[in-house]
Amino acid sequence: MPRAIISPSVLASDFGQLTAECKRMIKGGAEWLHMDVMDGHFVPNITMGAPILSCVHKGVPGIFMDCHMMVAKPEQWVDDIADAGGSLYCFHIEATSDPVSLINTIHKRNMKAGVAISPDTPSTAITDEIANAADMLLVMTVYPGRGGQKFIERCVPKVAELRARFPEKDIEVDGGVGPNTIGICADAGCNVIVAGTAIFGSENPMEVIQRLKDTVNA
Ligand code: DX5
Ligand code: ZN
Numbered sequence: 586m587p588r589a590i591i592s593p594s595v596l597a598s599d600f601g602q603l604t605a606e607c608k609r610m611i612k613g614g615a616e617w618l619h620m621d622v623m624d625g626h627f628v629p630n631i632t633m634g635a636p637i638l639s640c641v642h643k644g645v646p647g648i649f650m651d652c653h654m655m656v657a658k659p660e661q662w663v664d665d666i667a668d669a670g671g672s673l674y675c676f677h678i679e680a681t682s683d684p685v686s687l688i689n690t691i692h693k694r695n696m697k698a699g700v701a702i703s704p705d706t707p708s709t710a711i712t713d714e715i716a717n718a719a720d721m722l723l724v725m726t727v728y729p730g731r732g733g734q735k736f737i738e739r740c741v742p743k744v745a746e747l748r749a750r751f752p753e754k755d756i757e758v759d760g761g762v763g764p765n766t767i768g769i770c771a772d773a774g775c776n777v778i779v780a781g782t783a784i785f786g787s788e789n790p791m792e793v794i795q796r797l798k799d800t801v802n803a
Pocket of ligand 2 (some may be wrong): 592619620621653759779
């Protein structure tokens with residue numbers, strides 16, 4: 586299985602200090618930063634878009650921006666996010682009719698491509714063709730739309746199903762993940778860990794990052 590990658594969700598950070606918050610996470614051991622882009626259509630909330638990501642990219646040298654695109658038209662934002670310095674563009678399979686050509690478009694802009702499934706979408710929605718084209722698969726463990734929600738345990742078997750089919754693929758979990766829920770996620774085979782509240786809400790984010798990493802790599 587691939588090694589652990591910790592991707593703190595900046596949605597739980599102080600947006601007024603966004604670049605400083607990202608630097609703090611990298612210093613604390615995070616490999617990636619998880620940037621939740623919401624458009625008010627795919628989900629009811631609006632968060633941030635390319636202009637903010639561009640500032641973060643310029644302000645935090647070498648940052649890997651793991652862009653989680655909770656948007657109704659994922660095809661529309663590939664160029665903007667690539668120009669802003671996005672490293673990985675993860676779209677929802679529920680929002681597109683042609684995931685493979687979208688993956689190809691993302692790759693043409695030199696970003697990694699991720700495919701996300703919401704809690705009600707089965708793992709079989711990710712066909713072999715889609716998974717083989719993608720760099721990462723994201724299993725949501727909350728309904729997309731806001732941070733700080735309760736972990737939905739019934740989503741975890743989908744991680745195990747995907748890990749059995751794709752032993753070498755990066756598989757990410759997102760939503761309600763922290764020291765109390767990382768165990769079952771790691772057992773199921775995920776290796777990319779998103780955590781917002783659990784990391785930013787802690788007095789010692791570095792310790793939480795290390796704990797999540799150690800559990801996955803154990
Ligand atoms: C939910 C977002 C998540 C969220 C995670 O729509 O995709 O990335 O910010 O936050 P926590 O870890 O607080 O559930
Ligand atoms: Zn997310």
